[in-house]
Amino acid sequence: MSKNEFERIETYFAPLTAGFDGALSLKDDGAVLAVEAGRELVVTTDTIVEGVHYIGDETPDLIARKLLRVSLSDLAAMGADPIAYTLNIALPRGTGDNWLEAFAGGLRADQDAFGIHLAGGDSVSTPGAAVLTATLFGSVPAGMAVRRSGASPGDVIFVSGTMGDSAFGLAAAQGALSADKSEMDALEARYRLPLPRVNLGACLREIATAAADVSDGLLADLGHITEASGCGAVIELEKIPLSLAVRRLVDQDAGRWGQVVTGGDDYEIVFTGRNESRVTEFSARLGLPITAIGRVTPGKGIEVRKSDGEPISFAAAGYKHA
Secondary structure, X not given: OOOOHXXXXXXXXXXHHOOOHHHHHHOOOOOOOOOOOOEEXXXXXXXXXXXXXXXXXXXXXXXXXXXXXXXXXXXXXXXXXXXXXXXXXXXXOOOOHHHHHHHHHHHHHHHHHHOOEEEEEEEEEEOOOOEEEEEEEEEEEOOOOOOHHHOOOOOEEEEEOOOOHHHHHHHHHOOOOOOOHHHHHHHHHHHHOOOOOHHXXXXXXXXXXXXXXXXXXXXXXXXHHHHHHOOEEEEEHHHOOOOHHHHHHHHHOHHHHHHHHHOOOOOOEEEEEOOHHHHHHHHHHHOOOEEEEEEXXXXXXXXXXXXXXXXXXXXXXXXXXX
């Protein structure tokens, strides 16, 4: 017989609070979060919906880990260190205990990986698709949160990792991409389980003037920075870092560049800064490629230029929710 709501909380979720006293073992109406003197709280929340943000054929542990990681990426972009999270889940009626056990196992795996604990939440059933929400809490030294509004003309634009992997990974997962199987598997893995740049987050406090995570697409998320900062940007297309798999795809069809710059879910960090040598130092220290792809300019809008200096335009900047 399936467990009721309170039995499920006690069995699968209360153990995830171990080591975090503020969760009060999920036995009270709320959690108590303490922030060290001289630090500020950073709060972010994300919802993922079955069939929209994940395909639905993933194992429950992968779904849980993606849920945490998309918000961990937001904390990283603001330079925040993770503390705790709350979890709200609306699951289709009839979801069994085996699913919940695997889901909780995924949460535990990433709690251990990223140093974060469950602090509370809610669980309900729904006649529709699963709707999962995580609200994450992090902290930064007072006044040191990295915002989107700090860029200014002359700043260099940087991105971590590589762009476009997740967009092509989604196509691979949907059977809409024909390429080398090992490369398709690698791209699909990037879509299904992103890697938030948590270690880069703390470094951004020292090297970034503004930052955003690449969730809606490179052009869209850089656009959030330029709009908030009241400036424009120029990007050099050929400087955008690509994995070997994506490089092969765009070499076969240059029209695929559109997916690189507008596809979402990469969960890398796009940021601006002035000291390229320090960025290079942090890149080496973290073992994480960080690439300069352009500059912040006066004015408005983002211009993408090809290697010969000719501007190139795209139909859309990135993903937008209806």
